[in-house]
Amino acid sequence: MVTDLPLIFKNLGIAGLDLVAIPFFLIAVLTYLNRNTKQHLAGGFGMISQLYLGFIGIFLHELSHLLTAIFFGHRIVAFRLLKRPHPDQPGVTGDSDMTLGYVNHTWNRRNWYQTMGNLFIGIAPIFGCALALFGLTALLLPGVCHGLLTLMADPFNLDWSGFGQPVGANWWRWLLMIVLSLNISIGGFDLSNADFANSKIGVISFIMAVTAVTVLLTMANAATGYLRAITALAIWLVLMLGYALVISLLTNLVVRLILRR
Structure with a gap:
């Protein structure tokens, strides 16, 4: 058993960065940008514009909640993966029905x-939409996907050579990728206040689990593979969510420019 405290704290730092700090920073920025874009769309073109411009993302958002809730053994009370808003009708809470989809569950x-599952249920749309973007990348831009997989293969010794060829893909593939990414980003990467509130319930349990696993693996001198895996995951998240962040930022700027005219 290894009792090297500096090594334990070093590995805890890597795990905290990979599994907590990086994901939650990207989630917060993506949520802010896309929520702001939705507010501008609703103010300028009506609430229904969010449905037209982000229906794929909304569907993936709610589907991610649903599948993750089932995975963690929650009881599904009711769900709608996509719906029109009805501002003139009361919703579940008694306020105006402004939702574009919902998943109600108990545990x-x-x-x-x-209880820990609430964390993953709340942030599931971020990972679900990131997986969708990754799937689109593999389908439409296989060269980019290859470069991403090359980076993940050795996360402690990054090899960028795999990105040398992908720009040569057909223009229509890039256009389709951007259009679909825009729809997914607008509708999928905006976590609601309810999502964040739900996630808070499981944060402490998750941090305790990460701490325990990291310490035990370090003491057993078996943390190398674990750290490599979570660092590869962090690289994947940074690249996929970084791409979504660029698309979200450009969309936000375009919507603002259009509404100023």
Whole structure:
């Protein structure tokens, strides 16, 4: 058993950066940008414009909530993966029905696994939409996908050579990728206040689990593969969510420019 405290704290730092700091920073920025874009769209073109411009993202957003809730053993009460808003009708809370989709679920508060699951259910759309972007990249821009996989293969010794060829893809592939990415980004990467509130319930359990796993693997001198895997995941998230961030920023700027005319 290894009891090297500096090594334990170093590995905890890597795990905290890869699994907590990086994901939540990207989630916060993406949510702010896309929420702001939605507010401008609703103010300038009406609430329904969010549905037209982000229906794929909305569907993926709610589907991610649904599948993750099922995975963590929650009981699904009701769900709609896509719906029109009805401002003139009361919603579940009694306020105006402004939702574009929903997943209502319950869980056993005495069950540690189900409680921790709330964290992943709340942020599931970020990962679900990132997976969708990755799938589109593999389908439309295989060269870019190859470069990404090359980076992930050795996360502690980044090899950027795999990105040398992808720009030569057909123009229509890039156009389709951008259009679909825009729709997914507008509708999918905006976590609601309810999503964040739901995630908070499981944060402490998740941090405790990460800490325990990291410390135990470090003490057993078996943390190398674990750290390599979570760092590869962090690289994947940075690249996919970084791309979504660029698309979201450009969309926000374009919407602002159009509304100023």
